[in-house]
Structures are given as structure tokens and as C-alpha cells.
Amino acid sequence: MTATLAPTLPLGKALNAGLRRAMEDDPKVVLLGEDIGKLGGVFRITDGLQKDFGPNRVIDTPLAESGIIGTAVGLAFRGYRPVVEIQFDGFIYPAFDQIVSQVAKLHYRTGGNVKMPITIRVPYGGGIGAVEHHSESPEGYFAQTAGLRVVSCSNAADANVMLRQAIASDDPVLFFEPKRRYWQKGEVDVARPIDDAYPLHKARVVREGTDATIIAYGPLVVTALQAADVAAGEGRSIEVIDLRSLSPLDMDTIATSVRKTGRLVITHEAATFMGIGAEIAARVQDQCFYSLEAPVQRVGGFSTPYPAAKVEEFFLPDADRILDAVDRTFPA
Amino acid sequence: MDTAISRTSDDDLIQIVTPEGKRTEPSEYSRTVEDITIDKLRDLYEDLVVVRRIDAEATALQRQGELGLWAPLLGQEAAQVGSARALHADDFVFGSYREHGVAYCRGVDPTEMLRFWRGSTQSGWNPYEYNMTTPAIIVGAQALHATGYGLGMKFDGAEGAVITYFGDGATSQGDISEAFGFAASFGAPVVFFCQNNQWAISEPVTLQTHITIAERGRGFGVPSLRVDGNDVLAVLAATRTALARAREGSGPTLIEAVTYRMGPHTTSDDPTRYRPAALDDEWKQKDPIDRIERLLDAEGAMDAAFRARVKDRADHTAAELRRGCLGTVEPTAMSLFDNVYADPHPLIAEERDAYATYLAGFEGVQS
Ligand SMILES: Cc1ncc(C[n+]2csc(CCOP(=O)(O)OP(=O)(O)O)c2C)c(N)n1
Numbered sequence: 236m237t238a239t240l241a242p243t244l245p246l247g248k249a250l251n252a253g254l255r256r257a258m259e260d261d262p263k264v265v266l267l268g269e270d271i272g273k274l275g276g277v278f279r280i281t282d283g284l285q286k287d288f289g290p291n292r293v294i295d296t297p298l299a300e301s302g303i304i305g306t307a308v309g310l311a312f313r314g315y316r317p318v319v320e321i322q323f324d325g326f327i328y329p330a331f332d333q334i335v336s337q338v339a340k341l342h343y344r345t346g347g348n349v350k351m352p353i354t355i356r357v358p359y360g361g362g363i364g365a366v367e368h369h370s371e372s373p374e375g376y377f378a379q380t381a382g383l384r385v386v387s388c389s390n391a392a393d394a395n396v397m398l399r400q401a402i403a404s405d406d407p408v409l410f411f412e413p414k415r416r417y418w419q420k421g422e423v424d425v426a427r428p429i430d431d432a433y434p435l436h437k438a439r440v441v442r443e444g445t446d447a448t449i450i451a452y453g454p455l456v457v458t459a460l461q462a463a464d465v466a467a468g469e470g471r472s473i474e475v476i477d478l479r480s481l482s483p484l485d486m487d488t489i490a491t492s493v494r495k496t497g498r499l500v501i502t503h504e505a506a507t508f509m510g511i512g513a514e515i516a517a518r519v520q521d522q523c524f525y526s527l528e529a530p531v532q533r534v535g536g537f538s539t540p541y542p543a544a545k546v547e548e549f550f551l552p553d554a555d556r557i558l559d560a561v562d563r564t565f566p567a
Numbered sequence: 568m569d570t571a572i573s574r575t576s577d578d579d580l581i582q583i584v585t586p587e588g589k590r591t592e593p594s595e596y597s598r599t600v601e602d603i604t605i606d607k608l609r610d611l612y613e614d615l616v617v618v619r620r621i622d623a624e625a626t627a628l629q630r631q632g633e634l635g636l637w638a639p640l641l642g643q644e645a646a647q648v649g650s651a652r653a654l655h656a657d658d659f660v661f662g663s664y665r666e667h668g669v670a671y672c673r674g675v676d677p678t679e680m681l682r683f684w685r686g687s688t689q690s691g692w693n694p695y696e697y698n699m700t701t702p703a704i705i706v707g708a709q710a711l712h713a714t715g716y717g718l719g720m721k722f723d724g725a726e727g728a729v730i731t732y733f734g735d736g737a738t739s740q741g742d743i744s745e746a747f748g749f750a751a752s753f754g755a756p757v758v759f760f761c762q763n764n765q766w767a768i769s770e771p772v773t774l775q776t777h778i779t780i781a782e783r784g785r786g787f788g789v790p791s792l793r794v795d796g797n798d799v800l801a802v803l804a805a806t807r808t809a810l811a812r813a814r815e816g817s818g819p820t821l822i823e824a825v826t827y828r829m830g831p832h833t834t835s836d837d838p839t840r841y842r843p844a845a846l847d848d849e850w851k852q853k854d855p856i857d858r859i860e861r862l863l864d865a866e867g868a869m870d871a872a873f874r875a876r877v878k879d880r881a882d883h884t885a886a887e888l889r890r891g892c893l894g895t896v897e898p899t900a901m902s903l904f905d906n907v908y909a910d911p912h913p914l915i916a917e918e919r920d921a922y923a924t925y926l927a928g929f930e931g932v933q934s
Contacts, residue, residue, distance in 0.1 A: 265722075291722050297752055302711055302745030309661075309715020312694075313723070317715075329741075336705050337712070345701060346690030347906035381907050405909035436913065483913045 241424040247417035249391035250280050250356075252425045253398035254318065258288055261316060264402055266293045267303050268320030268356075277322055278358055278417055300330035307353050308337050316352045318402055324359040325368030331376070338407045339382030354401045354408050359387075360454045360504050361551055362415035364544040371541055372505035377409045378482040378514075385481040386435060387411035389456035391421030393479065400435040408435075413454035438485035440492065444474035447498035447561050450489065450515060452478035455502050455552060462554040466561060473561065481511055489515065490522045497528035498564035502552045507535035529564040579781075579793050580825060583800040586853045588861025596804035603800060605868050611799050612859045613877045614648045618668040619856060620881035621677050624888055625667070625684070629834040633892055634684045638665045642797070642829035645855030646762045648672060649802025650824070653810055654730065659720075660699035661713040661731040663706065665762070669732065673697040677884065678891030687895050707733055707740030710759060714746045717755035717813075728813035730758040730806070736767020738783060739775045747787035747821070756813035758806065759784065759821040762796060764828035769841035784821030796826030797855040827853070900926060 244252065258264045266281060272295040275282030285293035296303050300321060307317035321327045327334075334355065341351050361370035378385045384406050388394040394412070401408035433439065441456065442463050451459035456477045463473035474492050478485070493499050499519055501512035512533040519531055534552045542550050583597045584590060591597070603611070622640050629637040640647060647668030654660070654672075662669055667680050679691045683702055691701045703709040713731035720727055737743055738761060750757045761780050765772050776783060784791035790812070794805040802824055809820035827850040831838050863869045904919040 297745070297748050299741075299745040299748065301742055302714075302749050305708060305711025305742060305745065306715035306718065306749055309712040309717070310719045311715075312659075312700075312712060313716045313719030315719050315722075332705065333708060333711065333742075337708055342909055343906045344689045345694055345906075346688070347909070348690065348693040348695060350909050352909075384908075384912075406912075486913075 241422040243420050244391050244395075244423045245418045245420050246388070246391045246394045246413070247278060247280055249395040249421070249423045249425075250398055250412065251282055251284070252423065253395040254281060254284060255287075256425060257318070257399050257402040258284065258292060261402075263314060264316045264318060265291070265310060266318050266320065267296050267307055268294075269296060269298055269303075269322050271295060271320050276320055278414065280356070280358075280412075280417075281320065300326055300328075301333050304330040304333035304338060304353075304355070308333065308341065308351065311351050311353050312349060316354075316402060318354045318356065321355060321357045323369045324357055324371040324373055327355075327357055327373055334377065334383070334409075335380045339380045342406070343382060350405050351407045352402075352405050354398070354404075354410050356398075356410045356412060358414035358417075359411045360413050360415060361541060361547050362454060364547070366544070367541065370547065372503065372536065374409070374411050374481055375505050375510050378511060383407055383409055383482060384435070385409045385411070386479060387413065387453035387481065388479070389413060389416065389451075389453055389477050391419065391423045393477075395423045395425060396427060396429055396432050397435060397479065399429045400432065403429060404435065411453055415454050416457065419457070436480045436483050436485060438479055438488040439477045440474060440488065441477045442473065442475040444472040444496065446472045446496055447500065447564055448474045448476060448492045448496045449557060449561070450476045450478055450499065450501045452481065452503065455504065458552065458554055459502060459557060462557040462561070465554060465558060471561070484515065484518070486518055486522065489519065493519055493523045494526040497526055498561070499527070500532045500534060500557060500560045500564065502534040502557055502560075504536050504551060506538050507533050508538050510535055529566060532560040532563050534560045577825060580795045581792060581801045581805055582795040582798050583804060584798050584858050584862055586797075586858050588858045588865060590862070596801065596808065599804045599807045600800050603803070605863070605866055608800075608859065609863060609868060609873060611648060611652065611803075612856070612863060613880060614652070614668075614672065615644045615799060615856045615859065616877050617881050617884050618644045618648060618671050620885050621667060621671060621888060624885040625681055626830075626834060628681065628889065628892055629684070634681060634834075635686045637684050637834045638832070639828075639830040639834070640665050640667055642827045642850065642855070643762055643764055644668055645799040646796040646802055646824040646826045649799040650730065650760050650806040650822070653803050653806035655727060656698065657725070657727040658698065658810065659713075659716055659727065659729045661709040661716065661729065662700055662703065663709060663733050663737070664702040664704055665734075666732050670697070670699060673699045675699065676891070677888040678895075681888065681892045682895055685892065685895060687897055706737040707742040707746075709733070710737075710743050710746035711749070713757050713759075714750045714753070714755050717750065717757040717819075718753050720756055721754070726814065728756040728758060728810050730760055730810070732760050732762060734767060735761060735763040735765065735772040735780060736770060736775055737761075738780050744787070747784060747789050747819070750819035751788040754816065754818035756816070757819040758809040758813060759789065759819060760806070761821065761823050762826055763823050764826050766828055766832065766838075766842070768832045768836060780823040781821060784823075789819050789821045791821040791823065793823045793825060796824030797853045797858070799855060799859060826855075
């Protein structure tokens with residue numbers, strides 16, 4: 236076997252390469268969204284694809300999110316594998332009904348006869364100084380819905396392969412893209428096959444450590460790694476887990492880490508209240524009760540609407556807030 | 568605001584058979600059903616009677632506690648049979664929840680329809696076996712699915728077309744407007760079939776719209792027909808016309824079938840709270856079955872042998888349906904976890920195993 240070239244690509248371009256590859260591999264893969272054709276999407280994730288695959292494979296739709304998802308449902312009924320782009324996180328709500336009532340439930344409702352292999356790509360999260368409705372983290376709503384898989388990538392290599400895995404999945408996948416990391420570069424093996432790759436539902440230990448575990452996903456993985464770096468300077472060895480999949484949750488990887496370190500901090504940009512972190516905390520106390528040295532800590536968004544850009548730095552979890560939570564797991 | 572007064576006249580309705588059972592003047596529409604000989608008209612009549620009988624039997628089963636709910640179609644038989652009999656086998660149907668008559672014409676076993684309302688299954692049948700979806704409760708959502716399916720058919724260069732059914736109330740949903748817009752923009756081979764039965768539970772159609780539903784379609788660039796929904800031949804003609812347009816690549820058509828829901832919205836509803844009895848009486852004069860009976864009678868085609876044939880068929884279907892309903896084998900507790908995902912999902916496996924262990928714990932306790 237010859238090693239494939241692994242060029243350095245920004246996360247956004249890695250997604251573009253993933254889409255291109257998925258479309259080459261399977262003629263049933265079609266893209267739908269607003270401005271994804273000539274413009275290549277507002278973040279250029281579909282750049283050049285309409286030119287190469289034509290307007291029947293890269294479809295500029297009217298401006299109606301429920302319409303986009305509902306049309307994708309019909310295409311899936313017909314045997315297509317639609318990949319939908321929701322332009323920004325805050326615009327997914329008009330499509331909420333089609334996603335949770337139709338996309339999520341049709342396999343169940345039809346006794347397994349109708350598959351919904353729809354991938355819904357959502358540029359999400361804050362940190363780019365956007366106006367309102369452009370910085371939201373709605374992943375928790377979807378993780379609570381049976382029938383959906385919910386994932387978020389944090390780096391270019393994962394972005395490429397996870398997107399191809401999501402498209403290949405026979406289940407609907409909400410694919411949350413950390414928009415503020417679109418320009419973050421990493422090595423990407425665009426020729427890597429997806430069948431023997433790291434499975435979509437697995438979390439990954441991205442930094443090994445022994446004193447405490449930090450769980451993050453999407454945009455905050457980089458932040459968690461920064462916190463771990465700082466902690467290392469202070470003599471604390473922090474393990475960092477990139478969750479990758481929010482539904483299902485890879486509890487094996489989580490529990491193994493917590494049993495080793497005895498301390499856990501979970502961080503996400505979505506509100507802490509009723510969030511992904513709450514679910515993980517509950518499961519960890521159930522499965523790792525006797526390994527825990529301290530209560531599980533959560534660092535998330537406040538229970539406020541996403542704030543104006545000038546104050547978002549106070550809203551978003553940063554390395555300091557995460558380190559503060561780590562400190563709380565070490566009672567004086 | 569008086570919403571009970573209709574602001575539209577019905578002068579524009581396509582009609583081929585009047586309520587008195589007389590044929591109207593020949594028209595471009597009546598020519599599309601010239602192949603419907605008296606024999607074929609008798610078949611349509613039989614369909615109407617059998618469908619009404621299925622509905623009556625299911626309503627009775629609900630009253631006897633065998634079904635949790637039923638959405639009767641009394642009065643809408645012609646709209647459903649006329650449109651469904653225009654379809655080819657490879658056309659695809661995206662229905663709502665009242666299309667028992669359409670499902671019957673597609674060959675779905677009435678027992679399978681009932682099991683959904685009994686609460687024994689969510690699926691009823693395999694959509695791909697009959698090219699018809701199982702019931703959709705969220706009003707209007709299925710119009711978008713039809714549009715997407717139609718788009719897929721167009722990409723595939725397929726022969727067929729798609730038809731989707733919804734009510735007058737559903738036309739107020741954004742999904743219906745979005746479906747009109749998408750289908751028109753993409754030229755999707757879709758027939759939007761609105762059964763305007765005048766009521767959305769207690770709300771009259773005039774609360775949903777002050778123009779006709781057909782006019783709403785036209786506003787989206789979707790050519791629209793208004794048809795007497797109680798005239799099975801007119802509905803057949805209109806649907807054939809719309810399907811032909813779809814098949815030749817001319818895009819979507821909206822059909823507003825003006826009909827009337829003669830019974831309650833569902834078996835839980837009480838229409839006497841909101842509907843004047845005079846209106847019911849008025850519509851009884853336009854009954855879809857009576858008018859075909861009058862026409863066949865005038866043509867000398869309502870002989871005793873034919874009446875017996877129709878009665879036998881209706882009785883037989885009703886008996887089968889009752890037997891099937893009462894003989895339903897109910898699903899097991901563990902079936903809860905089936906088909907949530909297409910691929911294995913650890914959370915489902917975990918919850919299924921834990922629940923199985925929990926249930927197994929009762930075995931020793933019983934007896
Ligand atoms: C989105 C949504 N809202 C409300 C309901 C509750 N509901 C069920 S049927 C119905 C009336 C629908 O009327 P119409 O579309 O005219 O169809 P019909 O029942 O008369 O055939 C309502 C409000 C629903 N099923 N879906």
C-alpha cells in the first residue's frame with residue numbers, strides 16, 4: 236500500500252473535499268441549500284461543486300428551511316442521499332418540525348421500510364462576531380430526538396472523514412460544523428477510505444492525562460486543549476476527550492477516562508441548563524460513582540439568548556473558565 | 568367578523584354529473600373520461616359504496632372500543648376514488664390521514680389501515696409495496712415530501728407522477744406554501760390534491776382563506792383547477808388532466824376538490840357544536856353516491872344483479888375488515904425499540920437490554 240498524500244487544508248476546505256468525494260462515490264448524493272450553487276455557500280463549503288456536478292446535484296433552493304428539509308425527505312423516499320446545508324444555526328428552527336417529526340421518525344413510522352439517509356450540515360456556534368441568530372448552538376434539541384444522530388467535528392481530518400461517514404449512514408445525521416474553526420488547518424488524507432476509519436459514533440482521546448478529564452466537542456476542543464496546556468504548566472496532567480458524537484454518546488471512552496482521572500469537566504457553548512453536559516454528568520455518576528474524586532463540573536453558555544458580538548467573549552467558555560472548573564474539582 | 572359566509576361562488580367548478588344524476592354539456596374534461604363506459608362507471612360506483620362501507624364499519628369498530636380513533640371520510644368518497652382511479656401503478660401517493668378511499672384503490676388491505684387507528688402499529692403497510700405512504704398526522708408536511716419525491720422522479724427520468732392529499736385547513740400551513748413554491752420553481756411532476764371539505768375540525772374554510780384555494784395555487788404559479796369533489800367523473804377527469812401535465816414535464820397542478828365532510832372530523836369530534844344542521848341537509852342533496860346511482864338508473868344499469876354484486880362486495884369487505892381488526896396480533900413490548908435507527912445505536916441497545924431485564928424480573932413473581 237502506498238501512503239496517500241495528506242495535504243494541509245483548512246477545516247472548511249476539508250469539508251468541501253469530503254462532499255466532492257461523496258458525490259463522486261455515489262451518484263445518489265445530492266446537495267440542497269440556499270446559495271450553495273454559484274456562490275458555493277456563504278462559507279464556500281460547496282465551492283465549485285455545482286460547476287462540476289451540475290445544478291441537479293447541487294441545488295439552489297428557494298429560501299424556505301422547512302421546504303428544504305421536506306423536499307430532502309421526498310428525495311430520500313425516492314432513494315437519494317440528500318445533503319442539506321442550513322445557512323446558519325439560527326435558521327434551522329423553521330425546519331424543526333420537518334426534522335424532528337419527519338426526518339427523525341419516518342424509519343420508525345414505516346416499520347423500517349423507508350430510510351432517511353439525510354445529512355443536515357449546520358455551521359454553528361459563536362466567536363465570529365456575527366449579528367444575532369448567527370451564533371447559536373442548537374445541538375441539544377436534536378440530541379434529544381430519537382431517530383437522529385448528532386455529531387460535531389473539531390479538526391480538518393475529522394471534518395473530511397466524518398462528513399463522508401455521515402453521508403454514507405443510512406440514518407439521518409445532524410452534522411454540526413464549528414464555523415469559527417473553518418479556517419483552522421490540519422492534515423487531511425482525502426483518499427482515506429471511510430469503512431475502516433474511526434467510526435462516526437466514537438469519541439477520541441485527543442490528549443492523554445492522569446489528573447482530570449475535560450470533555451469538549453466542536454469549536455471548544457481547541458479551547459480545551461489550550462486549557463490543558465496551561466494546566467500542564469501548573470503541574471496538572473489533563474486528559475482531553477473530543478466527543479465527536481453527541482448521539483449516540485461514546486460512554487465507554489468517557490467512563491474509561493473518568494475512572495482513570497477521577498475528575499471531570501464538560502464544556503460546550505450551548506446553555507448549561509438541560510444540556511449535553513447534564514446528560515454526561517448523570518451518566519458518569521451512574522457508571523463511575525466510586526471513581527469520582529469530586530462532583531462533575533460543567534462550563535457552558537449562560538441561560539441568556541446569545542449576546543451581542545461585543546460581549547460574546549464573556550458568554551463563550553474560554554480556557555480560563557474551563558481551568559476554573561478544573562480547579563473546583565481539586566478541593567483545597 | 569363573520570367567517571361562516573363563503574366569499575366565493577362555485578360557478579367555476581368542473582362538473583360532469585349534476586347532483587340530479589344528469590350529464591352536463593360535453594367539455595374538454597368530459598372528453599378525458601370518454602373511455603368510462605357504463606360498465607366502468609358501475610365499477611366506480613362499486614368503489615364508492617365499498618369505501619363508504621369500510622368507513623362505516625371502522626366507525627362502528629371505534630364506537631365498540633376496538634379503535635382508539637377514526638377519521639371518517641363520509642361525503643368525500645368521490646374525491647378520493649375519482650382521483651385515485653386516475654393514478655397508474657408507478658405513480659406515488661403522499662396522503663394525509665383521511666385517505667382510506669385512496670388506500671383502498673391502491674390495494675391496501677383495509678385491516679392494515681385500521682391497525683394504525685387501533686394503536687397496534689405505526690406503519691400499517693410498506694409504502695413501496697403500494698406506492699403510497701402511511702398516514703401523516705402533521706398537517707401539510709407531506710406536500711413537501713411529494714415535491715421532493717417528484718424532483719427525484721424528474722432526475723431519474725421516470726414515467727410516473729406524484730399526488731399528494733391535504734385538507735383546506737392544511738393550506739394555511741407554511742409547508743403547503745413552501746411546497747407550491749418549490750414545485751413550481753423546479754417544475755416537479757406533482758399533483759396537489761386539496762379535499763376542501765369546508766371544515767378544519769370546527770374552523771370553516773373561510774377562516775383559512777378569503778379567496779379560493781385554487782386561486783392560492785395560481786399565486787405561486789401553479790395552474791389550478793376547481794372541481795366538484797362529489798362528482799366522481801369530474802374528479803377523475805381533473806386528476807387525469809393534472810397527471811398528464813406532470814408526466815409531459817409541465818410541472819405541478821393544484822386541484823381543489825370542493826366537497827363536504829358529512830360526519831365529524833374524527834370519532835372524538837362533535838360537529839353539532841359548530842355546524843348548522845341546515846348545511847348538512849344542503850350537502851346531502853349533493854351526495855356523491857346518490858348522483859351516480861341516479862345516472863346509472865337513468866341508463867338502465869341499476870338492475871338487481873348489479874345491486875346484489877355491490878352489496879355482496881361491501882358486506883364481504885366489511886366482514887373481512889372486522890375479522891382482521893378483532894384478530895389483530897398485538898405487538899410485543901420489546902417492539903418499542905425496533906426501527907428507531909437503520910444502523911445499530913448503543914443507546915437503543917442499552918435501553919432495550921435494560922428493559923428486557925426489568926421485564927424478565929417479573930416472571931418469577933407471577934402465578
Ligand atoms: C401541524 C398540525 N397542527 C394541528 C393539528 C391538529 N389537527 C389535526 S387535523 C386538523 C384539521 C385539519 O383540517 P384540514 O386540513 O381541512 O383537513 P381535514 O381534517 O378536514 O381533512 C387539525 C387542526 C395537526 N394534526 N397538525
